[in-house]
Amino acid sequence: MEEAKKTIILETAIDLFRTKGYSAASMQDIAEACGMAKASIYKFYASKEDLFTAAFVACHQTMLDQAAALDGDDSGTSLAPKEKLRRKIEFQLGYTIANHLFMIDFKELPIATNEHFIAVWKRKKAALHAWRRELLIEAYGERIEPYIWDVVAIFRGIHIEYLAYVQQKVIALPMAELAAFIVDRLDALVADLLRTKPKPILDAGNAQVNYLNPSDPAARRDTVRRLLEGMKRIVRELPKPDDTRAELGRVVTMLGEECGREQANPTLIRVLDAYLNAVPELRPSLRHLRYLLGEPGEQEQRPSTK
Template identity: 30%
Template sequence: MSVLKEKILQSAIRLFTEQGYQATSIQDIADDCSIAKGSLYKHFSSKEELYISILERRQRDMIDAVDRIRKMQLPKRETYLEELAYQFDFYVEHGYYISRDHNELPPVNNDKIENVLSMMRRSMFLYYQDMLTRQYGADIDQWKWDATALLNGLIREYTFHLLFGFMPIDKKELALFIAERMDDLVEGLKKRSASPLLIDEHMTEYSHVDLNGLYASREGRRDALILKISSIIPDIAVPNQRKKELSEVAAMLQEESAQEQPRRFLQLALLRDLESESELAFYANQLLPLI
């Protein structure tokens, strides 16, 4: 992503938060960036596209953070607690959509934006189900949809109190509390042999969401950034020998990142070499959370 495109996104996030989506115009965002409106349209075709890009950025941030937690290789229970706690960190920082004050609701009567929001909600629901499956395994199979609905409800309700009640609840303690309540739920369901209320036939809309695809897109973004760096190297103002070295570094980074178990220390060393060049630093910094 270019520096200007990133600047436009950040301006839009701030203005949508401060003024609301409806009250913010493309001209407002262009003026805030000190560019002509036509220059903005080269990057985003409409205010709608800008809003969707922000939503997609939020989801990528969530996915990348979860991936970093999993890479910590903590015990299964600790990973579960860390992921739960991160939900509250994320929503307190970003709100449900854009504004942490929740003054900015998604635009109404916009099918394209509503479709994106609907897909994101289903993706998050399936992510919560994945969390429960990793924690409880086969014990949750019969009630996977009901248990996920209850976990989703707990997270949303407590997020509401954190955001709007300004309650001083420690997020780690909250994650532990919810995890223990889910333990109680699973044990209770097993003990009572309760029949599930939500079954596969009721949840067919979720069959169109590819949770694995969301995580796979992370590799796609990584590869695209490395390719972008490789394409820039021939035009930067350094001697040809340095260009050759940088091209080899980018190729080594691509090769190492494609390994089943990449050596992170090597990836970081290669990234540091790339970011030492000012023309590459912006893209190298974007790569950091993806390795």
């Protein structure tokens, strides 16, 4: 019952924040829309800032979850990588427009100074960068790894710029056509990079790329922890025998424990990574984990999960 109430409050808050904006939507408005006393809202959320932060997290998680569901067509058949990319770009464009309050730059809102929200916002930014990176690698293959952050940067810039024109109602093009246009531009970009092989501007050791990770150690540790928890969920849902899932789960736990050590063993991490990498469903998470941990041996840069 209590969990159901909390869900109702959160869903109602998302709707009100989406339609009225952060400043105009009050806790009293949310309480009335829920058919509850305002005191009932405060039992679950200590402040408007806490409620908005929860709504912000839920909105972005919904986007990532729904985007992940676009991997197949209506018949359940897996789509070609480029079509997956186009569909996910189209979906993100439409979702961002429909939920623009949760996708904007928050510098002008009072919540921008809330420490809890700032930490959540940093994790969201890192998750979106990782999501874009994974989209591009899935579409173009690991051959673009040397240029991945340059492509991510250009992709992000194209997406943000055209989205701004859509929001300003300068562009009347259907999102499907805009997404196809963006994919065509990415095709040309990737083809040129692979043909000319220029020296990458951004790489894993570049300070600008490090900014793509959560910028403080605590947020980075939390990202590693949540990534490992996600891997455990993936393992539990694998269509494999119980004993196989149990063994994979133990290996993920061992990997998490090793990542959490102050002086982690890079050789052991590589061995555990290689074992799990045999499972295709875990490869995107492992690629993200490698990125977060940095190159083996760079223990001073390795975030602890403790």
